[in-house]
Amino acid sequence: MTEDYAEELVSTGELELEDRSALRRVAGLSTELSDITEVEYRQLRLERVVLVGVWTEGTAEQADASLTELARLAETAGSEVLEGLIQRRDRPDPATYVGSGKVDEIFQTVLATGADTVICDGELSPGQLRQLEARLKVKVIDRTALILDIFAQHARSKEGKAQVELAQLQYLLPRLRGWGESLSRQAGGRAGGGNGGVGLRGPGETKLETDRRRIRAKISKLRREITAMSGVRATKRGRRVANEVPSVAIAGYTNAGKSSLLNAITGAGVLVEDALFATLDATTRRTQTPDGRTYTLTDTVGFVRHLPHQLIEAFRSTLDEVADADLLVHVVDGSDANPEWQVNAVREVLNEIAERNGTPMPPEVLVVNKIDAADELQLARLRHLLPGALFVSAHKGLGLDELREHLATALPRPNVEVDVLVPYARGELVARVHREGEVLAERHTPEGTQLHARVNGDLAGALGQFASNVAPA
Numbered sequence: 250m251t252e253d254y255a256e257e258l259v260s261t262g263e264l265e266l267e268d269r270s271a272l273r274r275v276a277g278l279s280t281e282l283s284d285i286t287e288v289e290y291r292q293l294r295l296e297r298v299v300l301v302g303v304w305t306e307g308t309a310e311q312a313d314a315s316l317t318e319l320a321r322l323a324e325t326a327g328s329e330v331l332e333g334l335i336q337r338r339d340r341p342d343p344a345t346y347v348g349s350g351k352v353d354e355i356f357q358t359v360l361a362t363g364a365d366t367v368i369c370d371g372e373l374s375p376g377q378l379r380q381l382e383a384r385l386k387v388k389v390i391d392r393t394a395l396i397l398d399i400f401a402q403h404a405r406s407k408e409g410k411a412q413v414e415l416a417q418l419q420y421l422l423p424r425l426r427g428w429g430e431s432l433s434r435q436a437g438g439r440a441g442g443g444n445g446g447v448g449l450r451g452p453g454e455t456k457l458e459t460d461r462r463r464i465r466a467k468i469s470k471l472r473r474e475i476t477a478m479s480g481v482r483a484t485k486r487g488r489r490v491a492n493e494v495p496s497v498a499i500a501g502y503t504n505a506g507k508s509s510l511l512n513a514i515t516g517a518g519v520l521v522e523d524a525l526f527a528t529l530d531a532t533t534r535r536t537q538t539p540d541g542r543t544y545t546l547t548d549t550v551g552f553v554r555h556l557p558h559q560l561i562e563a564f565r566s567t568l569d570e571v572a573d574a575d576l577l578v579h580v581v582d583g584s585d586a587n588p589e590w591q592v593n594a595v596r597e598v599l600n601e602i603a604e605r606n607g608t609p610m611p612p613e614v615l616v617v618n619k620i621d622a623a624d625e626l627q628l629a630r631l632r633h634l635l636p637g638a639l640f641v642s643a644h645k646g647l648g649l650d651e652l653r654e655h656l657a658t659a660l661p662r663p664n665v666e667v668d669v670l671v672p673y674a675r676g677e678l679v680a681r682v683h684r685e686g687e688v689l690a691e692r693h694t695p696e697g698t699q700l701h702a703r704v705n706g707d708l709a710g711a712l713g714q715f716a717s718n719v720a721p722a
Contacts, residue, residue: 298323299358300333302370303341314587315554319370319392322553325525326399331362345384346377352384359387368395372555375424393420393557399526400560406530408478413529415471416559422464425457475563494535494685495544495660498571498611500599501580502591503551506618508532509643510580511548514653526551531570538657539650543684547574554594561601568602575661577611581635584622589634614639614659616652621645663687663703669715672697678715681708 304312373391381389515534533547615638641648686704
């Protein structure tokens with residue numbers, strides 16, 4: 250095998266993965282007396298975190314699974330998890346999330362472990378955030394902020410970065426604190442007012458209010474930019490709709506193997522990594538059914554339990570790819586201990602998208618992935634829980650032929666049946682029929698190619714001058 254050919258086999262995703270994990274030395278920047286000639290590997294100091302959860306409903310197993318997932322999210326963000334604590338309550342404490350006495354216990358755990366961050370498994374109100382930081386003396390973040398941080402690290406496209414920044418600003422706006430609290434308000438009213446008087450008239454704003462105004466302006470600007478960028482996506486989608494190219498959207502829980510499935514079916518070369526939210530940018534690729542019909546396959550952003558509403562709003566244009574598809578492939582991680590929870594979490598987000606758009610979701614095809622990593626008992630349980638699901642392994646290539654056949658059956662077929670005699674000089678039309686339609690019969694005559702086929706309305710119009718019969722199928 251030649252070196253050039255070997256390089257061609259490396260997919261784009263593999264190169265992206267290599268770039269993320271590689272450490273490259275730039276020669277000539279060292280301030281030491283003698284420059285070193287080999288790459289130095291230094292262990293980065295990760296944030297040391299303590300996880301805190303409140304168990305309000307469900308079983309103890311579900312509560313443990315939720316905190317385990319939070320630990321994976323923290324590790325994906327680059328943290329080192331030291332301890333995980335769960336408290337059983339009817340509802341989170343409105344002041345401190347876990348209750349005053351438990352805050353003291355968490356403080357002792359923070360001191361004992363040397364942690365510098367506490368992550369709560371829920372969305373904290375601004376008041377809860379202030380109270381916890383004041384009493385624990387370390388940085389406190391919630392599940393929403395953690396997910397937003399992961400999205401910020403993994404966004405690569407201009408649209409993806411703008412969407413993440415918009416979500417972060419929407420989350421930050423009601424939680425601004427700190428600098429503005431130490432600045433008194435300058436009154437803009439007449440002398441004799443509560444804070445007014447000679448020498449105290451001013452803009453009437455604290456630093457906090459000025460920051461809020463700037464954030465609102467930035468949010469408005471980002472929304473305009475995302476609307477403009479989503480116009481490009483809408484134009485591409487419009488072309489596919491005009492050509493009546495069927496579309497399939499891949500949705501599912503994060504790390505269920507959506508990108509791997511896209512690569513296995515289309516050879517897209519999208520980044521594949523065993524990490525949560527490894528890919529955020531929607532990727533659309535063309536492929537064909539076993540009988541030769543063209544359709545598009547779109548990989549969308551992964552979902553997670555309690556996906557922040559700010560992200561759903563910011564990623565509206567990306568998630569609309571799911572709502573506008575002809576078919577939805579819902580990918581489930583067959584190796585997960587509780588895949589049914591993943592299915593319910595994804596369907597909750599899909600229902601929210603459907604309610605927002607006012608349109609029903611497309612037909613769903615459940616695909617259980619990673620069967621090579623699951624035991625027979627787990628697979629038997631999944632076949633009972635998810636009747637009608639297809640079982641595949643994108644990594645090993647198992648079950649993909651059955652999936653392709655199922656997609657070919659479920660995709661909408663061209664709805665106009667034509668019987669035409671196309672001159673040999675118009676061979677491009679014959680090629681379009683093979684590419685976009687369904688050929689029922691084909692015969693070569695001295696005058697041209699005799700075709701009996703099902704095609705879409707646009708192609709039927711182009712074939713009209715050669716038709717001996719055009720009728721709905």
